[in-house]
Amino acid sequence: MLERGWFNKMTELLKLVEDLTGLSGPSGSEEKIRSFIRKEAEAYGDELFVDALGNLIVVKRNPDGKKILLAAHMDEIGLMVTFIEENGFLRFSPVGGVNNEILSGTKVIFDNGTAGIIGREKLKEKETAGINRFYIDIGAKSKDEALERVKIGETATFYPSFHHMGPRVTAKSLDNRAGCALLLQVLKNLPASLPNEVYFVFTAQEEVGLRGARTVSYRLNPDYALAVDVTRTGDTPEPEFKMDLALGKGPAIKIKDSSVICHPTVVQRMIRAAERINVPFQLEVLERGGTDAGSIHLSREGVPSGALSIPCRYIHTPGEMVDLNDIEGGFSLLVELLKDKW
Amino acid sequence: MNLHSFLQEISQKDGVSGYEDALGSFLAGAFSPLVDEVKKDNLGNCFFYKRGRGEDPPRVMLCAHMDEIGLMVTMMDEKGFLKFTSLGGFDPRTLPGQEVTLYGREPVYGLIGFKPAHLQKEKEKGKAVKMEDLFIDTGLPKEELREKVPVGTVAAIRRNFLSLQGECRAGKALDDRAGVAVLWQCATELARLRHRAEVFMVASVQEEVGTRGAVVSTFGIAPDLGIAIDVCHGSFPGAAEHEVSPLGKGPVITYGPNIHPRIAEKLHETAREYQLPVQKDFSPGPTGTDARAIQVSLEGVPAGLLSIPLRYMHTSVELLDLEDIRSAGRLLAYFIADLSRSFVEGLSCF
Numbered sequence: 015m016l017e018r019g020w021f022n023k024m025t026e027l028l029k030l031v032e033d034l035t036g037l038s039g040p041s042g043s044e045e046k047i048r049s050f051i052r053k054e055a056e057a058y059g060d061e062l063f064v065d066a067l068g069n070l071i072v073v074k075r076n077p078d079g080k081k082i083l084l085a086a087h088m089d090e091i092g093l094m095v096t097f098i099e100e101n102g103f104l105r106f107s108p109v110g111g112v113n114n115e116i117l118s119g120t121k122v123i124f125d126n127g128t129a130g131i132i133g134r135e136k137l138k139e140k141e142t143a144g145i146n147r148f149y150i151d152i153g154a155k156s157k158d159e160a161l162e163r164v165k166i167g168e169t170a171t172f173y174p175s176f177h178h179m180g181p182r183v184t185a186k187s188l189d190n191r192a193g194c195a196l197l198l199q200v201l202k203n204l205p206a207s208l209p210n211e212v213y214f215v216f217t218a219q220e221e222v223g224l225r226g227a228r229t230v231s232y233r234l235n236p237d238y239a240l241a242v243d244v245t246r247t248g249d250t251p252e253p254e255f256k257m258d259l260a261l262g263k264g265p266a267i268k269i270k271d272s273s274v275i276c277h278p279t280v281v282q283r284m285i286r287a288a289e290r291i292n293v294p295f296q297l298e299v300l301e302r303g304g305t306d307a308g309s310i311h312l313s314r315e316g317v318p319s320g321a322l323s324i325p326c327r328y329i330h331t332p333g334e335m336v337d338l339n340d341i342e343g344g345f346s347l348l349v350e351l352l353k354d355k356w
Numbered sequence: 357m358n359l360h361s362f363l364q365e366i367s368q369k370d371g372v373s374g375y376e377d378a379l380g381s382f383l384a385g386a387f388s389p390l391v392d393e394v395k396k397d398n399l400g401n402c403f404f405y406k407r408g409r410g411e412d413p414p415r416v417m418l419c420a421h422m423d424e425i426g427l428m429v430t431m432m433d434e435k436g437f438l439k440f441t442s443l444g445g446f447d448p449r450t451l452p453g454q455e456v457t458l459y460g461r462e463p464v465y466g467l468i469g470f471k472p473a474h475l476q477k478e479k480e481k482g483k484a485v486k487m488e489d490l491f492i493d494t495g496l497p498k499e500e501l502r503e504k505v506p507v508g509t510v511a512a513i514r515r516n517f518l519s520l521q522g523e524c525r526a527g528k529a530l531d532d533r534a535g536v537a538v539l540w541q542c543a544t545e546l547a548r549l550r551h552r553a554e555v556f557m558v559a560s561v562q563e564e565v566g567t568r569g570a571v572v573s574t575f576g577i578a579p580d581l582g583i584a585i586d587v588c589h590g591s592f593p594g595a596a597e598h599e600v601s602p603l604g605k606g607p608v609i610t611y612g613p614n615i616h617p618r619i620a621e622k623l624h625e626t627a628r629e630y631q632l633p634v635q636k637d638f639s640p641g642p643t644g645t646d647a648r649a650i651q652v653s654l655e656g657v658p659a660g661l662l663s664i665p666l667r668y669m670h671t672s673v674e675l676l677d678l679e680d681i682r683s684a685g686r687l688l689a690y691f692i693a694d695l696s697r698s699f700v701e702g703l704s705c706f
Contacts, residue, residue, distance in 0.1 A: 269508030275374030316572035
């Protein structure tokens with residue numbers, strides 16, 4: 015059963031997650047999602063700007079405090095058109111880690127609103143399908159007709175698919191719009207003055223190699239950094255990766271993934287903050303996968319970094335799933351962490 | 357302290373990638389009498405700095421990684437055994453029967469068990485074991501274990517340092533504590549030499565997970581040239597001759613695209629001049645050492661690589677010859693003593 019008042023607390027968050035997952039922003043083409051986040055954030059920081067790679071930076075100034083960078087990537091994986099067949103079918107390459115297994119029958123959408131369905135050629139027995147065996151059908155009868163709607167080099171994303179059932183939400187691109195929602199909520203609900211200078215960064219091109227975070231951390235040169243992103247869970251039947259992490263048991267404090275071994279002092283600070291306000295949390299050891307902290311901590315002379323993760327099932331599919339309570343817990347943890355003098 | 361006892365001391369200390377803090381503090385103490393300044397950076401890299409004499413001294417970086425490969429707890433099963441993943445590259449076949457120290461809320465000893473041959477099913481016999489089938493056994497009851505050893509606890513392999521015949525020594529983490537010992541030997545030699553160059557010796561962190569410490573330490577130092585000191589495969593029965601170097605025949609100077617040819621040549625010339633034994637090796641790509649990161653830092657840093665031959669890499673019985681470490685330390689000291697501004701400037705003249 016849900017707690018009384020849960021809906022009041024969650025309505026705003028739910029709406030934000032729905033809006034954020036309703037927009038597309040494949041790596042390198044983050045215009046739409048960036049302008050939405052920009053509008054949401056505008057009223058709250060002391061300064062807001064966009065850099066050359068398209069990272070959106072919102073600053074809460076405090077020249078006397080330590081500089082803390084919070085990074086949530088706003089890009090999502092996508093499918094880039096590489097070739098158009100004479101009969102109007104589109105061939106494509108993955109942008110980021112696309113899982114071929116879930117492509118057949120998946121609905122996608124291009125920036126200009128053109129939608130399509132992914133089909134697959136017949137496979138030989140025991141053949142596993144490479145990406146070149148799939149195509150997008152946008153209903154065009156010929157190459158010329160297809161070219162009127164889509165150009166080579168344009169990128170489609172999964173079709174918006176938001177749905178919520180109690181505290182659990184499923185949608186495309188919860189990786190990492192869930193993190194963007196968390197960061198926006200923190201930005202909107204911080205006390206007027208903080209003991210630290212905080213940079214809220216909505217990064218570009220995480221899915222293709224943590225690229226936006228690399229340049230933005232070089233520019234901002236922070237003392238500490240935290241990535242806010244999603245992580246896998248091990249709570250489904252015969253999970254692909256066994257791990258001690260579940261939906262709804264609280265946000266995860268990352269210990270390590272393939273891209274970063276989180277700095278022990280940052281991890282301890284996060285654990286202490288969670289314990290101070292009694293927020294349940296989990297500890298994350300992710301064997302495969304990375305996050306923005308991976309490039310941030312290697313910036314310049316090194317940046318002690320950590321990550322706050324939102325447990326998420328079915329990552330990189332059209333139906334990712336998170337529990338809003340975990341976002342809410344992450345929100346409380348992060349606010350407490352920022353009230354702390356670093 | 358002599359080389360043997362220094363290497364023994366640092367081999368038996370633990371410093372798994374990402375968790376080098378205590379080891380770094382020990383090294384800071386050990387190096388401080390030999391150098392002018394000791395510093396730790398944001399990620400825990402330890403810098404041991406020696407001033408040069410004269411104006412406009414060349415800046416030389418020597419880099420040996422202090423981290424060792426290790427294990428990390430991923431979950432506890434329903435009976436109180438711990439599943440784990442690795443930090444750095446372990447061959448799972450080398451793990452059964454090893455003892456570990458788990459750095460939980462307090463240190464806890466454990467060992468890695470294995471299903472006895474008697475109980476193995478037909479299809480399991482003769483098969484290489486996978487990491488996911490291994491587990492750490494601490495003997496602690498479940499509730500106590502959960503309290504003391506949470507998910508994310510790091511574990512180091514336990515192994516006493518062994519003195520074998522002559523100058524042969526074996527133990528865990530000699531990849532790359534051998535390199536740290538080379539730095540120590542070099543610092544000792546430099547104390548009685550005059551050198552123009554400023555020397556930044558670095559005990560770097562997180563090499564085993566992707567030369568991460570060297571990425572940031574090179575940026576911080578901005579050296580004119582950087583030499584990584586690491587280990588390479590020593591020869592043993594069954595190894596192809598072209599893939600290994602014999603022990604006791606001196607450190608190995610690497611050539612290849614990762615290495616500035618004039619640094620390798622100068623190391624060679626220095627060895628000839630001081631009659632120190634050295635061997636040669638050729639590496640066609642970016643080497644799997646800190647030299648890889650050093651070379652592509654900043655505007656590009658001319659890189660060198662000197663390696664100590666070592667058998668059984670990434671096991672707990674890594675074996676080497678102390679004399680190779682001594683020769684390497686001396687070679688680097690003489691190399692540094694002879695470094696001039698004009699040599700360093702020549703590195704960017706092609």
